[in-house]
Amino acid sequence: MAIPKALLLAIVGCICLCSSAVLSARELGDTAMVERHEQWMAKFNRVYKDGTEKAQRFEVFKANVAFIESFNAENRKFWLGVNQFTDLTNDEFRATKTNKGLKMSGGRAPTGFKYSNVSIDALPTAVDWRTKGVVTPIKDQGQCVATEGIVKLSTGKLISLSEQELVDCDVHGVDQGCEGGEMDDAFKFIIKNGGLTTEANYPYTAQDGQCKTSIASNSVATIKGYEDVPANDESSLMKAVANQPVSVAVDGGDVIFQHYSGGVMTGSCGTDLDHGIAAIGYGMTSDGTKYWLLKNSWGTTWGESGYLRMEKDISDKSGMCGLAMQPSYPTE
Numbered sequence: 001m002a003i004p005k006a007l008l009l010a011i012v013g014c015i016c017l018c019s020s021a022v023l024s025a026r027e028l029g030d031t032a033m034v035e036r037h038e039q040w041m042a043k044f045n046r047v048y049k050d051g052t053e054k055a056q057r058f059e060v061f062k063a064n065v066a067f068i069e070s071f072n073a074e075n076r077k078f079w080l081g082v083n084q085f086t087d088l089t090n091d092e093f094r095a096t097k098t099n100k101g102l103k104m105s106g107g108r109a110p111t112g113f114k115y116s117n118v119s120i121d122a123l124p125t126a127v128d129w130r131t132k133g134v135v136t137p138i139k140d141q142g143q144c145v146a147t148e149g150i151v152k153l154s155t156g157k158l159i160s161l162s163e164q165e166l167v168d169c170d171v172h173g174v175d176q177g178c179e180g181g182e183m184d185d186a187f188k189f190i191i192k193n194g195g196l197t198t199e200a201n202y203p204y205t206a207q208d209g210q211c212k213t214s215i216a217s218n219s220v221a222t223i224k225g226y227e228d229v230p231a232n233d234e235s236s237l238m239k240a241v242a243n244q245p246v247s248v249a250v251d252g253g254d255v256i257f258q259h260y261s262g263g264v265m266t267g268s269c270g271t272d273l274d275h276g277i278a279a280i281g282y283g284m285t286s287d288g289t290k291y292w293l294l295k296n297s298w299g300t301t302w303g304e305s306g307y308l309r310m311e312k313d314i315s316d317k318s319g320m321c322g323l324a325m326q327p328s329y330p331t332e
């Protein structure tokens with residue numbers, strides 16, 4: 001008796017389906033993770049050069065997701081999330097997003113501190129310079145937040161300043177603009193150059209280039225000087241931040257920094273200063289945790305839409321991730 005062709009097809013089909021079901025059951029965990037990695041690649045426009053690299057990056061991604069999930073299961077005051085850095089090991093992240101090679105020296109030339117006599121008791125309990133129109137939108141690059149802030153406060157004009165001009169034209173060879181190395185060097189450059197031009201005039205290119213002197217001479221905003229906030233004193237930092245956005249250096253290379261997603265960052269962090277951010281306010285959560293509000297420059301997919309909160313007034317005088325060690329601000 002001949003087996004009808006349709007039945008035969010059904011049997012063959014079943015064997016195929018059943019065996020693939022067994023296979024996917026065995027690899028179910030990874031299948032979901034492979035799918036997640038694919039979606040992540042699409043979201044962040046990540047393209048790998050070949051299957052080997054993709055397999056390698058997948059393993060890093062998987063390990064990072066596991067770390068994020070186990071961290072979040074501990075229900076701390078802050079949480080981590082998958083972001084554009086999730087296929088990087090922490091060493092790779094440190095190497096690309098911070099300036100480990102550009103150690104910030106401890107020795108800063110002494111400056112005045114014009115807020116020294118401000119009374120702490122007279123300061124507002126919460127400050128957020130974003131609500132005063134003093135902060136430009138989050139950029140996916142270095143930042144000139146403190147300079148943009150003082151320009152707005154003194155001229156009334158909020159101008160997104162050219163980070164690239166600093167990268168290309170700062171003769172210090174400090175190629176990290178406002179973000180890296182000695183932040184005071186960025187202020188020194190702006191003063192010597194007679195200011196900075198706009199982001200629109202001299203846009204970001206993500207690499208070191210020749211200084212376009214004709215554009216660079218077209219300064220729209222400048223500062224007269226800068227001052228350092230006395231080191232390792234969060235009270236002094238509070239006096240300054242209540243009056244204007246302040247540049248702070250932090251240790252931004254930690255895994256908790258790599259995947260920070262929201263909440264008030266607390267607990268252990270390094271003090272190996274390697275990243276520049278801006279303190280743009282402070283406040284207190286409903287559970288009484290005091291925090292600094294900071295603006296980062298890693299786009300809006302990092303942190304709280306590009307912002308970060310870190311615990312304020314901790315017992316370690318260096319501050320969370322060393323934020324109180326080298327704050328400084330431009331003056332008008």
Ligand SMILES: *[C@@H]1O[C@H](CO)[C@@H](O)[C@H](O)[C@H]1NC(C)=O
Nearest residue numbers: 111112113114115116117118
């Ligand atoms: C702070 O007060 C002291 C004493 O009155 C004064 O000598 C000093 O100049 C003041 N500092 C600033 C920065 O205003």
